[in-house]
Amino acid sequence: MNDDLLMNIQTYSDLHAWEIGEELLTPLFLTEKLKPQKVATFGEVTAKHGFAVESLVDCKPYWGTTATMRVAGTKREIFEDFNWKRNRVAKSQGMVTFPSNNMKGTRLSGGLFFEAKFKRDIDWIRLFKTSCQVVSSYAGVLHVVTQHDRPKRIDRTLRELTDQEEITEAAWSRFAGGSFFCEFRAGELNSLVSGLTNLGWASWFGGELAKEVDEAAISDAGFPIEKVGDSYLIQVTESIDDVINDFPMFSRRRMELKSLFRNDLFLIKDEPVLL
Numbered sequence: 001m002n003d004d005l006l007m008n009i010q011t012y013s014d015l016h017a018w019e020i021g022e023e024l025l026t027p028l029f030l031t032e033k034l035k036p037q038k039v040a041t042f043g044e045v046t047a048k049h050g051f052a053v054e055s056l057v058d059c060k061p062y063w064g065t066t067a068t069m070r071v072a073g074t075k076r077e078i079f080e081d082f083n084w085k086r087n088r089v090a091k092s093q094g095m096v097t098f099p100s101n102n103m104k105g106t107r108l109s110g111g112l113f114f115e116a117k118f119k120r121d122i123d124w125i126r127l128f129k130t131s132c133q134v135v136s137s138y139a140g141v142l143h144v145v146t147q148h149d150r151p152k153r154i155d156r157t158l159r160e161l162t163d164q165e166e167i168t169e170a171a172w173s174r175f176a177g178g179s180f181f182c183e184f185r186a187g188e189l190n191s192l193v194s195g196l197t198n199l200g201w202a203s204w205f206g207g208e209l210a211k212e213v214d215e216a217a218i219s220d221a222g223f224p225i226e227k228v229g230d231s232y233l234i235q236v237t238e239s240i241d242d243v244i245n246d247f248p249m250f251s252r253r254r255m256e257l258k259s260l261f262r263n264d265l266f267l268i269k270d271e272p273v274l275l
Helices: 018-030 056-062 124-134 163-176 207-212 215-220 247-258
Strands: 004-011 038-041 066-071 074-079 082-086 092-097 110-117 139-145 181-186 191-196 202-205 225-228 231-235
Touching: 004 124, 018 056, 018 082, 018 092, 018 124, 038 056, 056 082, 124 139, 124 202, 124 225, 124 231, 163 181, 163 191, 202 207, 207 231, 215 225
Parallel strands: none
Antiparallel strands: 004 110, 004 139, 038 082, 066 074, 082 092, 092 110, 139 202, 181 191, 202 231, 225 231
């Protein structure tokens, strides 16, 4: 979808307590155009699935709910995803997934995914920053998807692509879906690939990723950067409108900003070729 705002925030921190849900959802209910109308657990909100809500407190019974599943013959309790949707202006929907440990004890990431019809009069950067802080995010991205932000066209089948081309294609697909940090398998050996996809208009570097940030170099180059606790909030330009109104300038500035990070940090190396 063109000119849709995407926000994806990833974390390993526990989110199931209602105090976290309350803090995370409050900015939505305080912004008239973002107020959820319906919420659901264990599946997206649909015409037949979900519960109508009018206020923040209406969401409490559905936050951090659990279900019992049988995995490899063993019963296991899991947290159900929390979903919400708004059909009025500005149309939007979101989902919170709760971090957990798998059967081997490995910590699995969770977080917040949100998409909305882009509206210039909404303070998106404030919502993004607040959300990243609430969930103690290690990686986050805020971006507007336009028809320009796409990979170079390759007129070959997947089997004909080089390993690097396949990785780039996969990374672009995930970036278009709002992912910042991602993992997937690719290449002739089906190797595990992990890393950052691409910079969005605004990106959040927390946890180990904060060590990748050269604050002085980024600030000296004229990019908006803010240290928030032990994390960094970095913007490509001052205004998110630039992604829509002047994509060539935004693209050029994003490439300049990426050059201030180590070469192999981002899976997407190039900018789109504008026609």
